[in-house]
Amino acid sequence: MLPAGRAQALRSSRDSTACAAKPGPRSVGSSSRSSFPRRRVAVQALDTSALEEQQQQQQAAQLNGNGSSTAHQHMAAAAAAGVSRPSGPTATLTDEDVNGMQLDGIQLEQQQQPTGLYVRVRGMVKHFNTAKGVFKAVDGVDVDIPPSSICALLGPSGSGKTTLLRLVAGLELPTGGKIYFDDLDATDLAVQDRQVGMVFQSYALFNHMTVSENIKFGLQVRKLPVDHDKRAADLLELVQLTGLGDRYPRQLSGGQRQRVALARALASNPRLLLLDEPFGALDAVVRKQLRAGLKEIVRSVGVTTIIVTHDQEEAFDLADQVVIFNRGLIEQSGSPNEIIKRPATPFVMGFVGDTNSVPAGCMLVRRSGFNPRLGKARVMFRPSDIRLSKEYVATLDGQQVTPATVNEAANMGWTMKYTLKFDDDVEVEFSVTRAQADKEFKLDVGQRIYAVVPPSAMMEFDETELGSAPII
Numbered sequence: 001m002l003p004a005g006r007a008q009a010l011r012s013s014r015d016s017t018a019c020a021a022k023p024g025p026r027s028v029g030s031s032s033r034s035s036f037p038r039r040r041v042a043v044q045a046l047d048t049s050a051l052e053e054q055q056q057q058q059q060a061a062q063l064n065g066n067g068s069s070t071a072h073q074h075m076a077a078a079a080a081a082g083v084s085r086p087s088g089p090t091a092t093l094t095d096e097d098v099n100g101m102q103l104d105g106i107q108l109e110q111q112q113q114p115t116g117l118y119v120r121v122r123g124m125v126k127h128f129n130t131a132k133g134v135f136k137a138v139d140g141v142d143v144d145i146p147p148s149s150i151c152a153l154l155g156p157s158g159s160g161k162t163t164l165l166r167l168v169a170g171l172e173l174p175t176g177g178k179i180y181f182d183d184l185d186a187t188d189l190a191v192q193d194r195q196v197g198m199v200f201q202s203y204a205l206f207n208h209m210t211v212s213e214n215i216k217f218g219l220q221v222r223k224l225p226v227d228h229d230k231r232a233a234d235l236l237e238l239v240q241l242t243g244l245g246d247r248y249p250r251q252l253s254g255g256q257r258q259r260v261a262l263a264r265a266l267a268s269n270p271r272l273l274l275l276d277e278p279f280g281a282l283d284a285v286v287r288k289q290l291r292a293g294l295k296e297i298v299r300s301v302g303v304t305t306i307i308v309t310h311d312q313e314e315a316f317d318l319a320d321q322v323v324i325f326n327r328g329l330i331e332q333s334g335s336p337n338e339i340i341k342r343p344a345t346p347f348v349m350g351f352v353g354d355t356n357s358v359p360a361g362c363m364l365v366r367r368s369g370f371n372p373r374l375g376k377a378r379v380m381f382r383p384s385d386i387r388l389s390k391e392y393v394a395t396l397d398g399q400q401v402t403p404a405t406v407n408e409a410a411n412m413g414w415t416m417k418y419t420l421k422f423d424d425d426v427e428v429e430f431s432v433t434r435a436q437a438d439k440e441f442k443l444d445v446g447q448r449i450y451a452v453v454p455p456s457a458m459m460e461f462d463e464t465e466l467g468s469a470p471i472i
């Protein structure tokens, strides 16, 4: 539960510190309508994590002795035993960074700070030059993320999720396309002017600083006009770590460290929170707890949130909008319900949830009345769409049944999984909850059953449509 009054306190603090900043060195917002740099606080939303990431990359490049190392090499080096972690606040930022964050000329503004950013990505392209040629990591992506909503980027490994997140953060320069924050063309905006907070899988905390010092770090560097101690205390309460401010990161559990990272990312009131596998290194129970807390916190402070995750349950539970990536492109974007109930492509159907895949000409498909188009090789459907009768019936739900034999039964704990083998040797999986198995669907191996699948639940596809191998 969110501590009473914390979110309000944090919001009020945002309101009272609303400022206008001069545009940063790279804030070339081309739209003349844009009021972003003048109207909004670039200041209080300047988040340390993006800068630290940039800093890590520079340091890692130096460690590699190669100023032109790829971003991936940088990150790998940075991740290696925290070697590239900065040793102290003054060592973390270049003069240029700090100059970019100075508050000279900033006027206090009493106007209410808007909540989350409205993020629009248009025609985004990011190609990397590799030894094998041009690698299309992101290849023409449009996404709209409404203010204060949570968007999850989901997809196979290497599909371009993190690259898109880094493009939005300003940590990668696009090969093509535009990024808009509200009505501002933010494509060329400097990282420190993006009002972005970030949390990564690796904890990204300064080990030599206490928890409170970690949270206050960005506020101090920027000399933000808020009570730093109070803000750190408020954030610690928000992430339910009150009393642990004097500890060092090594004295915390993995889950606690991630909560500190979240508090630190929120300290400067970002209008956009970017999370890259924030709970990836944690066990399932802790992940679930943190997930619930994260949802409540980001909702309460109203920050627009983009999260990259491999965990489908996490994506569907957290997000208002789930974006499914494949090979640098978006296969589908929609609410969790839309994605689950109406997958737009065979890839999404196969990627999200369990599916059975059978030849288009098999008995089950033919008897169902489904008419595959010519040239299509297979048909998919969800195991949960199978209806069956243990007694012989000619039709079930108005459809002609297909007889099958229970070939295998697997006890999965809370569910039972059965393999059904039709008389043309085609096998499908059928699963029921333990409660259903105990009551109506207790099946024995060798038993005959009679199955139907509604044609409306079937999707035909070509094998090539399911590919997720990256394209070079």
Ligand SMILES: Nc1ncnc2c1ncn2[C@@H]1O[C@H](COP(=O)(O)OP(=O)(O)OP(=O)(O)O)[C@@H](O)[C@H]1O
Pocket (backbone or CB within 6 Å): 070, 071, 072, 128, 129, 130, 135, 136, 137, 155, 156, 157, 158, 159, 160, 161, 162, 163, 164, 308, 310, 470
């Ligand atoms: N700097 C780079 N140079 C060359 N290729 C890169 C670079 N950065 C990313 N890539 C490649 O771009 C593709 C997309 O990478 P990205 O990290 O965005 O994938 P992802 O969907 O986040 O994967 P994962 O879920 O495994 O983190 C990958 O194949 C990756 O190897």
